[in-house]
Amino acid sequence: MKKVLFPLFALLVMGSVSAQSGAQAEKNDPEAKKVLDKIRKKYEAFKNMEASFSLTIEVPGQPKEVQKGSVSQEGDKFRLEMDQQIIVSDSKTTWVYLKKNNEVQINNAQPGSDNSFLTPKELLKRYQKGDFLYAIVDKTTENGKVLTQIEFKPKDKNSEYSKLRLSIDEKAGSIQSIKAFGKDGSRYSFNINRLSSNKQLAAGTFAFDAKKYPGVHVEDLRD
Numbered sequence: 188m189k190k191v192l193f194p195l196f197a198l199l200v201m202g203s204v205s206a207q208s209g210a211q212a213e214k215n216d217p218e219a220k221k222v223l224d225k226i227r228k229k230y231e232a233f234k235n236m237e238a239s240f241s242l243t244i245e246v247p248g249q250p251k252e253v254q255k256g257s258v259s260q261e262g263d264k265f266r267l268e269m270d271q272q273i274i275v276s277d278s279k280t281t282w283v284y285l286k287k288n289n290e291v292q293i294n295n296a297q298p299g300s301d302n303s304f305l306t307p308k309e310l311l312k313r314y315q316k317g318d319f320l321y322a323i324v325d326k327t328t329e330n331g332k333v334l335t336q337i338e339f340k341p342k343d344k345n346s347e348y349s350k351l352r353l354s355i356d357e358k359a360g361s362i363q364s365i366k367a368f369g370k371d372g373s374r375y376s377f378n379i380n381r382l383s384s385n386k387q388l389a390a391g392t393f394a395f396d397a398k399k400y401p402g403v404h405v406e407d408l409r410d
Contacts, residue, residue: 216322219337222355223321229360233384235261242269245374263296264393275395280409282395290404291395318342324352332356334363347371 256269263278
């Protein structure tokens, strides 16, 4: 699996966002770093988290599409459920279930690699690694909340995305939305509707039980 942005998952393929060797050095916004450091420490303290979200997809020449879903994460383990697919990983194995085809694809998980699942926690780690240039670009008010908007620009000029925009509620210490801007004019907006942390997750949350899907076709792509 290519790396995908926690909100946008398999629908929003980031392409390569690793810093190119020899990329021109530029300075990041120190005020943005203060905000990011604070949010990162809070998210890193979570044992696990669950979220419900909506994903708006805007592609030039196509009708706007809105999808809803939920995600659970604990360490490198995660479970994503959307209208068309379910993606589950126990940190060793990743299952991608395609509902329409009643098919599950099984791959080796690669936690921590450049091809791993990119969650908000991972995004908040990557700004430290130098993968992005970032700065506060605006402060807006939405539904009575004052949101700080931070833009990330991939240092890799070959990235499919020109920038990411993170909206943070500093008072609540939480991420409200993430928007990705494609170089082809596409826009992907992920909005977090509900976020909870440190809950007792159900047994089997991070495993795919084929018995629950009668007649499922299994395609094992592991090495």
